[in-house]
Amino acid sequence: MALGLGIVGVALLLWALSLVVAPSGSCATASRFETNARAQFLLKEWLSPEQRGCYERFRYFDVVGSDTRTRYRIHHGTQTNIEELSSTGQHVCKWCFVPYGDLVAGDVMLAQKIALETDERSALSVARRSCVSMSPRSL
Amino acid sequence: MFDKQDRAEVAKAEQRFKELTGAGFTAAVRSGPGEQRIIRSFDPTAEETLFYPRLVGG
Numbered sequence: 001m002a003l004g005l006g007i008v009g010v011a012l013l014l015w016a017l018s019l020v021v022a023p024s025g026s027c028a029t030a031s032r033f034e035t036n037a038r039a040q041f042l043l044k045e046w047l048s049p050e051q052r053g054c055y056e057r058f059r060y061f062d063v064v065g066s067d068t069r070t071r072y073r074i075h076h077g078t079q080t081n082i083e084e085l086s087s088t089g090q091h092v093c094k095w096c097f098v099p100y101g102d103l104v105a106g107d108v109m110l111a112q113k114i115a116l117e118t119d120e121r122s123a124l125s126v127a128r129r130s131c132v133s134m135s136p137r138s139l
Numbered sequence: 140m141f142d143k144q145d146r147a148e149v150a151k152a153e154q155r156f157k158e159l160t161g162a163g164f165t166a167a168v169r170s171g172p173g174e175q176r177i178i179r180s181f182d183p184t185a186e187e188t189l190f191y192p193r194l195v196g197g
Contacts, residue, residue: 046189048173079197096197100163103192111191114167118177128196 032104039106046110063113065120072116078108080130082116097127149183156181156188163193 044052051061059076062085072095073083080096099111115123141148160166160179167175168185175189182188 042189046169046173046175051173097194098197100192100195107191110189111165111194114165114175114177114189114191115194118167118175123194126194126196 036104036106039104039110041106043106043110046113051113061113063116065116066118067120070120074109074112074116076105076109078103078105080128081109082112082127093129093131095124095127095129097123143183152183153181159190164190165193166190 044055047055047061051063055061055076060073062071062073064071071085071087071089073085075081075083078098080094082095082097084092084095086092097112097115098108103111112123141152143149156166166178167189168178168182169187170176178185178188
């Protein structure tokens with residue numbers, strides 16, 4: 001998960017990483033459940049009201065890239081969950097980049113949001129892009 | 140968490156900040172509802188600083 005400092009605080013995206021060394025079994029399962037819940041809470045705290053509303057309803061939210069102003073849709077998940085949208089809202093391609101480590105979906109999505117909204121080019125420079133060409137359907 | 144009035148705690152938090160960013164973590168603070176900015180140096184006045192590991196292609 002992510003790390004946060006504060007009364008003045010530090011929040012760290014490391015809750016999930018700690019699970020790597022957690023014992024197997026029910027404790028680890030409970031810990032994973034708790035980790036997911038905390039990550040979801042943190043994510044929602046960092047989303048704008050519009051993003052939060054969209055995420056709660058559709059399990060995705062949109063962000064605007066800091067450099068190109070391109071719109072991306074971040075879907076709930078941890079892999080290939082970023083969709084690039086055209087100016088008309090059509091699917092263009094998918095992107096995949098994640099913070100290193102075994103992080104839960106909430107933490108991954110929060111890191112993706114921050115990266116795209118603050119340093120889009122750097123984020124995409126490490127990302128894998130996948131485009132699936134859609135062949136026209138015969139009617 | 141640390142008390143910003145406590146110099147020892149602030150120093151410890153700053154040290155932790157340096158350790159994490161030195162290890163490749165990115166530090167971000169909220170600047171408004173749904174908005175954030177990346178910070179390169181420790182900000183003791185920030186209400187919350189979030190760190191995430193370096194990004195890799197999926």
